[in-house]
Amino acid sequence: MNDTKLTDSASSKLAPKPLVFSGMRPTGRLHLGNYFGALKNWVGLQEKYPCYFCVVDWHMLTTGYENTSSLKDNIREMVLDWLAAGLDPEKCVIFKQSDVSEHAELALLLGMTTPLSWLENNPTWKEQLQELSKTKEELRTFGFLGYPVLQAADILLYNANKVPVGQDQLPHIELSREIVRRFNSFFPDTFVEPEALLTWSPKVPGTDGRKMSKSYGNTIQILETEDSLKEKIRSLYTDPTRIKSTDPGHPEPCAENPPGCSAFSLHNIYAGEDFVKQRKSDCRAGKIGCVACKKDLLAEMAGPFAQFRERRNQISLNPESVSDILKSGAKKAKTAASETMARVRRAMNLV
Ligand code: SF4
Numbered sequence: 001m002n003d004t005k006l007t008d009s010a011s012s013k014l015a016p017k018p019l020v021f022s023g024m025r026p027t028g029r030l031h032l033g034n035y036f037g038a039l040k041n042w043v044g045l046q047e048k049y050p051c052y053f054c055v056v057d058w059h060m061l062t063t064g065y066e067n068t069s070s071l072k073d074n075i076r077e078m079v080l081d082w083l084a085a086g087l088d089p090e091k092c093v094i095f096k097q098s099d100v101s102e103h104a105e106l107a108l109l110l111g112m113t114t115p116l117s118w119l120e121n122n123p124t125w126k127e128q129l130q131e132l133s134k135t136k137e138e139l140r141t142f143g144f145l146g147y148p149v150l151q152a153a154d155i156l157l158y159n160a161n162k163v164p165v166g167q168d169q170l171p172h173i174e175l176s177r178e179i180v181r182r183f184n185s186f187f188p189d190t191f192v193e194p195e196a197l198l199t200w201s202p203k204v205p206g207t208d209g210r211k212m213s214k215s216y217g218n219t220i221q222i223l224e225t226e227d228s229l230k231e232k233i234r235s236l237y238t239d240p241t242r243i244k245s246t247d248p249g250h251p252e253p254c255a256e257n258p259p260g261c262s263a264f265s266l267h268n269i270y271a272g273e274d275f276v277k278q279r280k281s282d283c284r285a286g287k288i289g290c291v292a293c294k295k296d297l298l299a300e301m302a303g304p305f306a307q308f309r310e311r312r313n314q315i316s317l318n319p320e321s322v323s324d325i326l327k328s329g330a331k332k333a334k335t336a337a338s339e340t341m342a343r344v345r346r347a348m349n350l351v
Helices: 032-045 056-063 071-085 103-113 115-121 121-134 147-156 166-184 228-233 262-269 273-284 291-316 321-347
Strands: 006-008 021-026 051-055 093-096 162-165 195-199
Touching: 021 032, 021 147, 032 051, 032 162, 032 195, 051 071, 051 321, 056 071, 056 147, 071 093, 071 291, 071 321, 093 321, 103 147, 103 166, 103 321, 115 147, 115 166, 121 166, 147 166, 162 166, 166 195, 228 291, 262 273, 262 291, 273 291, 291 321
Parallel strands: 021 051, 021 162, 051 093, 162 195
Antiparallel strands: 006 195
C-alpha cells in the first residue's frame, strides 16, 4: 500500500504546539472512499501529533434533520469502523460533537462577526444546495447556511493548527481562517489561524466505475466479509471494450480516461509500483485476462480486510466499549474546550 504523504502549509506566527482536529459526519459503516479519503491518514497522524477526532453529529443535522431515527446506530457503527481501521483511544481523543456544548456556544459567538455574504457565496453550499434539493426537504435553513461557522468553532475550540484535508478541501480551511481573522480584528489574538495539513488521498472508484459513494450504491465497505469482498471484486467494472482476454485494454482510472478500469485503480492503491507498471503494460498488450487480474487484486486486498475484521471482532466482544470511549473522549475534549471558552468570554467582555 502507498505511504501517507504529508505537507504542511505556511506556519502561523501565533502557532503553539502542533495539534490536529478532524471530524466525520456519522453516516454509518464506512467504505474504502471514507478510509482512503480520511481515516487512513488519521491513523498515521495519531502517531505524530496530539489529535482530536470528532463524530460531528450536529453537522449531520444540517442536511439530515428530517429523519434522525438511525443517527445513534450510525454513530456506533462508524466509531467501531474507526477502531477497526486502527484509531486508538489511548493515542488520540475520540468524541462526539454534541457531548461538548461549547461547540454550539462558540459557533454562536463566531456567527456574530461573520458576514452573511461570506456564507451565501460559499461555493460548496451553493453546489450542495443544488444537488441535495432534488431529493431533500427544505434546505435553505439557517443551520445549513451556517455550517462553515460551526466548522470553524470545531477547530478553534482545541486551538488546532493542523487540519488534515485533501487538495479539494482547501477552500473550507480558507473560510475558517477568514472567520478567525475577522474575529481577531475585533478581539485581538484570541485564536490561532488553522492551517491545512495536506494529506495524500487517492481517488477510489466504485464498483461501477463512478466515484465511490453510498448514494450511487457502488461501495466496498471496509468490513466486507470474505465472500462479499470476493463477489464485489468479481463484479467490478472493467474495460468494456475488451471482449477477449487478448484484446488490448485501457488500464486507467475510469472517470479521467474512459472507458478505464476500476480494478486497475484499486491495484494502483493496493499493489507495489513495479507490479502496477507491469500490469499496465500486460493489459495494454492483451497479455492478461480480467478474471486473472481480479484474482490478483483480491489477493492484495484480502490481508488488510482480514485485519479490519479481526480488530472489529475483538472490539465487538465488549458492547460497552464505544459508549465508554466516547464518554471518556468527551471529558478530555470538554476540559480543553472550556478553557478556550473562558478565554473567549473574557476577550468579549462577557465575564
Ligand atoms: S486486465 Fe486488469 S487492468 Fe486490464 S481491463 Fe482487465 S481488470 Fe482492468
